[in-house]
Each structure stands twice: as structure tokens, then as C-alpha cells.
Amino acid sequence: MARPVKKATRPCDDPRLDYKDLETLSKYLTPQGQIHARRRTGYCSKCQRELKQAIKRARHMGLLPFVGS
Amino acid sequence: MNLYEGMFLLDNNVVREDWNEAKATATGILEKHGASVTTARRWAERSLAYTIQKRNRGSYLLVHFEADPDKISIMRRDLELNETVMRYLILTCDGVPEGEAELHEAELSADFSVPEPPEDHVVDSDEEEESEEGEGATEEASEEAPAADAPAEEAKAEETPEAEEAKTEEAEAPAEEAAEASEEQTEEKSSEEA
Structure with a gap:
């Protein structure tokens, strides 16, 4: 039984997402400041959790918005 | 002892007077509780994504330090009480990233100077009210x-x-x-x- 292959935009063995890498993180935010859904990022659940964590850390430090301008 | 990465958002008013003093307040709190600071450097000075403590700009300090895990909670409490440190983030890390030590050394050298942080437009409560009124007026116009x-x-x-x-x-x-x-x-x- 072959599993359905999901088109991943980021291989899981890439370097970990960092909250300081704002250029990368801001790509995964809507203009309103929401985090893109899994179906939009194409991430596996582990990578998506990592992305969520990194964005939330950046938001706490005032680097990324909670609500877009 | 574990290795930690700390990011501190420092008040620009203190930074404007003396960067080293602002840096010392943050690292001082860590060292007070037995931490040994490996690297400490200015990460950025930038405008904030949203207003924090009525300020729209802030300076970021990036620190790598070794500390006893039991002492972290006490450090957090001290950082909360400190007024120079507006926000902080303490994370465990596997190792000091490459190039971090060089940047730390560069900051210690005599010819290092911190650029003056730009003037911050502090939001007063009066100004907020005025802007709200302005928005209301445009809404009324669109209804008409x-x-x-x-x-x-x-x-x-x-x-x-x-x-x-x-x-x-x-x-x-x-x-x-x-x-x-x-x-x-x-x-x-x-x-x-x-």
C-alpha cells in the first residue's frame, strides 16, 4: 500500500526553523498575520509544529505581528 | 549546567545613554544567579511589530550562557521586574552558532560603537483618541x-x-x-x- 505523497516545499532534514530568521517566517504569514495552513505550506506535521513555535516566539519578541497592519 | 540562548528586548532610552550599561543590566541578572555568559552581542535595533510598553522601537541583545537549570525560574522573575528589559526569551540550545564568538569579540574591541537609536514616536492616549475620531469621520462619509x-x-x-x-x-x-x-x-x- 503506497501512502499518498504530499508535495513538501521543505525537506524535513533542512536546518531547523529559527525565530530570528524573519525573512523565511514572514513568508508563512497572511497579510493579516495568520500562520498559513498545512495545505498551503505543504509541511509535514512535525515541520508545521516547528514553524508554529518559531512564529510564536518571534511574535512574543515583537518581531512579527499578531495582527497584520 | 546547560547551554541557553537568551534574547532580550532592551529599552532604547537606556541604550541611547549607554549600550554597555543596558547590556550589563541583562547579563548582570544572569550572572547574579551563577550563569557564565559565553557570548553577548547586539543583534538588531528595529521597529517593533506592535507597541510594547508604549514604545515602537527597541534594541535586541542576543546572549549565549551556561546556567544551572534550577536557577532559570529565578532569572525569569528578576527579568520580569527589571524595567530596562522589555521582553525576554530564554531557550535551550545545542551549541553556540558559528560566527557568534567573532561577533562577540568584535563588540568588545575599543573601536566598536553602537549607532544612536532613532527617535521613537511614543503613542500618547490623546493621539490615539484623535486618530479614532478621524477614522469615524471617514466611515460616516462612506455611509453617505x-x-x-x-x-x-x-x-x-x-x-x-x-x-x-x-x-x-x-x-x-x-x-x-x-x-x-x-x-x-x-x-x-x-x-x-x-
């Missing part, structure tokens, strides 16, 4: 002229995804009806006058 609003909504719909397009279409329909209704009313009035 619903027909003029429709083209603007169409322009928005082009930019936004399909889901929102449907909403704006719905919104346009009543606006057009209202415009027609108002025209009818004016016609009636004019006929009465005649």
Missing part, C-alpha cells in the same frame, strides 16, 4: 455615499482570495439597492415640490 464605495470594494476583491470575493459581492448588492432607493426618494421629493 454608498455608490462611491462599490468600486473600492471591487479593487479589494481582486487582491484577496476567492472566499472574501464572495463576501464583497454580497456586500455590493445591498449597497446598489440602497443607492437606487435613495434616488427614488429624491425623485419623489422633487415631484412633491413641483
Whole structure:
């Protein structure tokens, strides 16, 4: 039984997402400041959790918005 | 002892006076509780994504330090109480990243100087009220002229995804009806006058 292959935009063995890498993180935010859904990022659940964590850390430090301008 | 990475958002007013003093307040709290600071450097000075403690700009300090895990909670409490440190983030880390030590050394050298942080536009409560009033006035104006609003909504719909397009279409329909209704009313009035 072959599993359905999901088109991943980021291989899981890439370097970990960092909250300081704002250029990368801001790509995964809507203009309103929401985090893109899994179906939009194409991430596996582990990578998506990592992305969520990194964005939330950046938001706490005032680097990324909670609500877009 | 574990290795930690700490990011501190420092008050620009203190940084403007002396960067080293602002840096020392943050690292001092860590060292007070037995931490040994490996690297400490200025990461950035930038405008904040949202207002924090009535400030729109801040300086970031990036620190790598070794500390006893039991002492972290006490450090957090001290950092909360400190007014120079506006926000902080303490994370465990596997190792000091490459190039971090060089940047730390560069900051210790004599010819290192911190650029003056730009003036911050501090938001007063009075100014906020004024801006709200201004917004209210524009809303009223748009209500008076619903027909003029429709083209603007169409322009928005082009930019936004399909889901929102449907909403704006719905919104346009009543606006057009209202415009027609108002025209009818004016016609009636004019006929009465005649």
C-alpha cells in the first residue's frame, strides 16, 4: 500500500526553523498575520509544529505581528 | 549546567545613554544567579511589530550562557521586574552558532560603537483618541455615499482570495439597492415640490 505523497516545499532534514530568521517566517504569514495552513505550506506535521513555535516566539519578541497592519 | 540562548528586548532610552550599561543590566541578572555568559552581542535595533510598553522601537541583545537549570525560574522573575528589559526569551540550545564568538569579540574591541537609536514616536492616549475620531469621520462619509464605495470594494476583491470575493459581492448588492432607493426618494421629493 503506497501512502499518498504530499508535495513538501521543505525537506524535513533542512536546518531547523529559527525565530530570528524573519525573512523565511514572514513568508508563512497572511497579510493579516495568520500562520498559513498545512495545505498551503505543504509541511509535514512535525515541520508545521516547528514553524508554529518559531512564529510564536518571534511574535512574543515583537518581531512579527499578531495582527497584520 | 546547560547551554541557553537568551534574547532580550532592551529599552532604547537606556541604550541611547549607554549600550554597555543596558547590556550589563541583562547579563548582570544572569550572572547574579551563577550563569557564565559565553557570548553577548547586539543583534538588531528595529521597529517593533506592535507597541510594547508604549514604545515602537527597541534594541535586541542576543546572549549565549551556561546556567544551572534550577536557577532559570529565578532569572525569569528578576527579568520580569527589571524595567530596562522589555521582553525576554530564554531557550535551550545545542551549541553556540558559528560566527557568534567573532561577533562577540568584535563588540568588545575599543573601536566598536553602537549607532544612536532613532527617535521613537511614543503613542500618547490623546493621539490615539484623535486618530479614532478621524477614522469615524471617514466611515460616516462612506455611509453617505454608498455608490462611491462599490468600486473600492471591487479593487479589494481582486487582491484577496476567492472566499472574501464572495463576501464583497454580497456586500455590493445591498449597497446598489440602497443607492437606487435613495434616488427614488429624491425623485419623489422633487415631484412633491413641483
